[in-house]
Amino acid sequence: MSIIQEIQEDALNSECSLSLLLMKAFDLAQKLALTDFSRWLQNEIEGYACSESELPEYRKLRGQLSAFDGRRWVPVQREGSNSGTAYLYDSIAEIESALNRMGHEIYHPCYGEQSRWFSKSSQNQPQDAIVISRSLFIRVLNKVRTYLFNWAIELEMNGVQEEDIFSLPATEK
Known part of the structure; x- marks a missing residue:
């Protein structure tokens, strides 16, 4: 099973820790050099340090x-x-x-x-x-879970493959 499929499966499993799912997604987003999405994931993992209007x-x-x-x-x-x-x-x-x-x-x-x-x-x-x-509060967690699921589906639909992730040159990772 690919990491993308794992993220999809974990996002659908309410028993799966959302914190761990975010870490898995962050790892993948970093490898794919998705800066904005990585920043959002990091904020969800570490908490937000921003103004009320930016939350x-x-x-x-x-x-x-x-x-x-x-x-x-x-x-x-x-x-x-x-x-x-x-x-x-x-x-x-x-x-x-x-x-x-x-x-x-x-x-x-x-x-x-x-x-x-x-x-x-x-x-x-x-x-x-x-x-x-x-x-x-549960709705907040479900919203994040849904974002992650939709992101993983989008990656899959765009043809991102496990081989693509691990074949990036070191400078792009």
């Missing part, structure tokens, strides 16, 4: 703005709205890890460190957070 749209999640009153989370309104946007700068591995340990709702802090995740049982909760449905 891909699928990583901007809408949720319920809430505040912790000392006993429980209560919905709040700020500037006429009760919803907020959580910007996911985190690596795919961090998102996968958060999903493995969180319940149905994930609490994303409104201010401060973007990579801190909170569940209802967390002892270290922020004062303000955006409550986001777990399904929206």
Whole structure:
């Protein structure tokens, strides 16, 4: 089985770690000298270090703005709205890890460190957070998985073969 077929198969398998799939795709993209795609893959692997406007749209999640009153989370309104946007700068591995340990709702802090995740049982909760449905985080992972699958299909349709990848001169790799 070729690396392209492995990527296709792994992208269709929800049991396959998306982090490992990204690494496999990054390796292939590097060998094919696909600079822009490699950069996107690297951002997904390592997390994004960019402004909110440069973050891909699928990583901007809408949720319920809430505040912790000392006993429980209560919905709040700020500037006429009760919803907020959580910007996911985190690596795919961090998102996968958060999903493995969180319940149905994930609490994303409104201010401060973007990579801190909170569940209802967390002892270290922020004062303000955006409550986001777990399904929206899963949607981010599925979006990335779909991009990878479509990319591998495109490579195959364009006739990229395993022999082509490994026969590139060393300076092109």
